[in-house]
Amino acid sequence: MSARVDVLVVGAGPGGMAAATVAAEAGRRVCLVDGGTAPGGQIWRGYSTPSASRSPHGREFVRWSERLQRSGCAVWQGWQVVDHPAEGVLRVERDGECRDVGYERLILATGARERFLPFPGWTLPGVMGAGGVQALMKAGLEARGRRVVVAGSGPLLLAVAAGLHDAGATVAGIYEQAAAGRLARFALRMLRHPGKLAEGAGYRLKTRKAAYRTGAWVVRAEGKDRVERVTVTDGRREWQVECDWLACGFHLVPNLELPLLLGCSVAGGYVAVDALQQSSVANVACVGELTGIGGLEKALAEGQIAGWAAAGREAQARAMTAEAGRGRRFGAELEAAFALREELRTLADAETVVCRCEDVPYGALAGKVGWREAKLHTRCGMGACQGRVCGAVTEFLFGWDAKSGRPPIYPALMSTMAEGAEETKAAAQRR
């Protein structure tokens, strides 16, 4: 065993940072493992820089980041969890090095990824996720002078468009698939969350020169070696927009691979948890987007609940449950407002690639009875991303259950799986 802790936390976004911090402050030995280069996860990505840390979100990041550092929690950045080789042990890998970490209590905060949907041309260079463009810009991608179409669905689109505008890009249009009526009802409900409403309004103000269309979506991207134009529709007519990049994502889906590997029950697409964030597996808690897409406040509240509970401080944990409940209700409202329209199921033609890793086209998948048959007959979902992109696609297009948690949950070196196993076997023999 490379390390043994009381509480192991996976994922250093807000939920994981909060969980690790409060558990360590309560005196537990805690290790926080994260695959990224710095704490913050996706929503606080790039906030370690002085300029970003001055924004309202940034100040909250700095508070948690400083608290985490003071808490005595060990923070392992760049380590990817690849396997669960034995009860109470996770295996992690970085740069070919492998470690086994033993734990009494495990808190999973693996967050969410963007949902992508296939349409002709979506594999062209320059077509990226909406959150993808935001993440790449925070990692140094210069947008100045680029013409960018922002499309798909979800509250992220306006934030991404505002970020592009601030970086000197021309936002060539924002196309939200959800209908105006649904969004108006959502905005009314948001009167109870004035901070969020003001944030959205601020983003729109920045991008006021760009067309913002609801009930509109991209049906096609075209170009020679990269995207040069997209075709947009509102369901009645189609029009073309020239662009250098298309930033297109359809809200978020949870990263369920690790909870599934551990055997956590999933209901309605999310990990089922009780009021103290405990999953169906003893001593395994799940927080944040894993239990329902709900954003920052929900993740922070649930993280603290799980952290306190792991430290045996049930009263403190219960004190946060009302706030977590508010976050969950906000998430449910988001999901209803940005529900995907039926027309999006029909964008791909027979030639359109669905599985990008293995180049499996839509035509090869239509008529298959399920995810397993598709994998066996076409190699859909068998490539390097292990179905992280096309799994959610086929769930939407065909209604399959493509969720999976088979080891290794990330591509890993043979030596990680073999030598790590050796070490675990020796430990088992000693027992």
Added chain:
Amino acid sequence: MIAITVNGREVQVAPGTSVAAALLMAGEPSRLSVRGAPRAPLCGMGICMECRATVNGVLHQRTCQLLCAAGMEVVTG
């Protein structure tokens, strides 16, 4: 600025730039798909594997999770 090479060509980037961002700015696709189509980063957060390239001789590196370092050699395709 930090100098790296992309397919032998020198590219200058600001400190803190990921290799995936450097590839996009250099206009180089990161990989060729199994049918030979050029692909570039999609998700930017280590999920989609489209940004894989060879970095300092190591195959299949997720370049969006890797920061540029002086003298780094990146080979795409």
